Amino acid sequence: QKEVEQDPGPLSVPEGAIVSLNCTYSNSAFQYFMWYRQYSRKGPELLMYTYSSGNKEDGRFTAQVDKSSKYISLFIRDSQPSDSATYLCAMSSGNTPLVFGKGTRLSVIA
Amino acid sequence: EPEVTQTPSHQVTQMGQEVILRCVPISNHLYFYWYRQILGQKVEFLVSFYNNEISEKSEIFDDQFSVERPDGSNFTLKIRSTKLEDSAMYFCASSVKENTIYFGEGSWLTVV
Numbered sequence: 488q489k490e491v492e493q494d495p496g497p498l499s500v501p502e503g504a505i506v507s508l509n510c511t512y513s514n515s516a517f518q519y520f521m522w523y524r525q526y527s528r529k530g531p532e533l534l535m536y537t538y539s540s541g542n543k544e545d546g547r548f549t550a551q552v553d554k555s556s557k558y559i560s561l562f563i564r565d566s567q568p569s570d571s572a573t574y575l576c577a578m579s580s581g582n583t584p585l586v587f588g589k590g591t592r593l594s595v596i597a
Numbered sequence: 598e599p600e601v602t603q604t605p606s607h608q609v610t611q612m613g614q615e616v617i618l619r620c621v622p623i624s625n626h627l628y629f630y631w632y633r634q635i636l637g638q639k640v641e642f643l644v645s646f647y648n649n650e651i652s653e654k655s656e657i658f659d660d661q662f663s664v665e666r667p668d669g670s671n672f673t674l675k676i677r678s679t680k681l682e683d684s685a686m687y688f689c690a691s692s693v694k695e696n697t698i699y700f701g702e703g704s705w706l707t708v709v
Contacts, residue, residue, distance in 0.1 A: 519696040530601075530688050530700040531640065538696075575640065579696060584630075584642035584653060 490514055493576055493588030502597050506563040510576035510588045513557065517578040517586075520552050522561045525573045525590065534574075535561065566595045599623045601701035603689050609707045610679055618674045618704045620689030629672045630690040630698065631664065633657070640688065646672065679708045 493510045500506055508522075518539055523531035535550040537543045537559075543550045549562040559578070563570055573590040602621045610616050622629050631643040644654045644664055651664065661683075663675045672691075676683055686703040 521696075521698075523700075528686070528703070528705065530603075530702045533697065533699055536697050577640075581696065584645060584655070585632075585640075585696075585698060586642075587640040589639050 491576065491578060491586050491588045494591055495589050497592040497594060499594045499596060500566055502566060502568060502595055504566050504595070506566050506570070506593060506595075508561040508563075508574050508576075508591050508593070510559050510578075511557055512559075512578060512586075514578075514580070514586075515554075515557065516580040516583075518581050519579050520550070520559050521577045521585070522548075522550055523575040523577060523587075525575055527573075531575055531577075566593075568595050568597045571595050601689055601691055601699055603687075603701040603704050605704055606702065607705040607707070609709060612681060612708055613678050616676045616679055616683075616706060618676075618687050618689075618706070620672045620674075620701060621670050622672055622689065622691030623699060624670070626691035626693055626699075628652075628692045628694075628698075629664075629666070630692075631674045632688045632690060632700070633685040634688065634703075635685045643674075643687075676706075679706075681708050684708045 520537045522535040525531045540554045547564045551560040573592045575590045576588040577585040604619045629646040634640045644658045645652045690698045690700045692698045
């Protein structure tokens with residue numbers, strides 16, 4: 488079983504839709520969970536950072552962590568064409584390197 | 598907003614040549630990293646650096662690779678004798694604490 492699994496997509500939605508992006512993981516030691524946005528041939532841009540379980544909201548973005556199910560989500564409300572990018576989940580146990588998912592490619596169609 | 602800067606943005610090199618990729622981390626950050634991403638694949642950890650020494654390295658980071666912090670601002674990755682399979686995007690990253698990690702725009706290395 489891979490350490491972090493993420494559906495690569497592509498995911499195509501109309502402008503204004505709510506987008507749900509997800510990752511599952513196998514390592515119960517993971518405590519720190521991050522979502523990055525990556526445009527083509529650019530570096531990952533940190534969007535959301537969550538410690539342990541729970542929800543965190545920042546503008547149109549909401550991150551959720553369910554440690555009992557080893558499942559994390561990123562929701563994007565009122566999606567815009569500028570949100571079109573690849574979204575990477577990443578996680579660590581705190582004193583170990585970040586482990587990334589493969590990324591989900593999102594297209595928001597105007 | 599402070600950012601991690603990397604040079605060069607793109608380098609083409611012949612197999613067997615040495616390459617140095619350079620990074621200027623965010624100024625008050627204490628932890629420094631190199632990751633790489635082969636086209637179409639996951640971002641992979643190479644090495645982390647703290648307090649002027651390597652704190653962790655992956656199995657990818659073999660004897661061909663080395664890192665240095667030659668002065669108070671720069672952080673470099675050297676590949677001694679490049680192979681075709683070293684072709685990838687190399688990302689430098691830095692953080693204050695170990696988990697909120699900020700990435701640079703990357704250096705695209707093509708080995709021919």
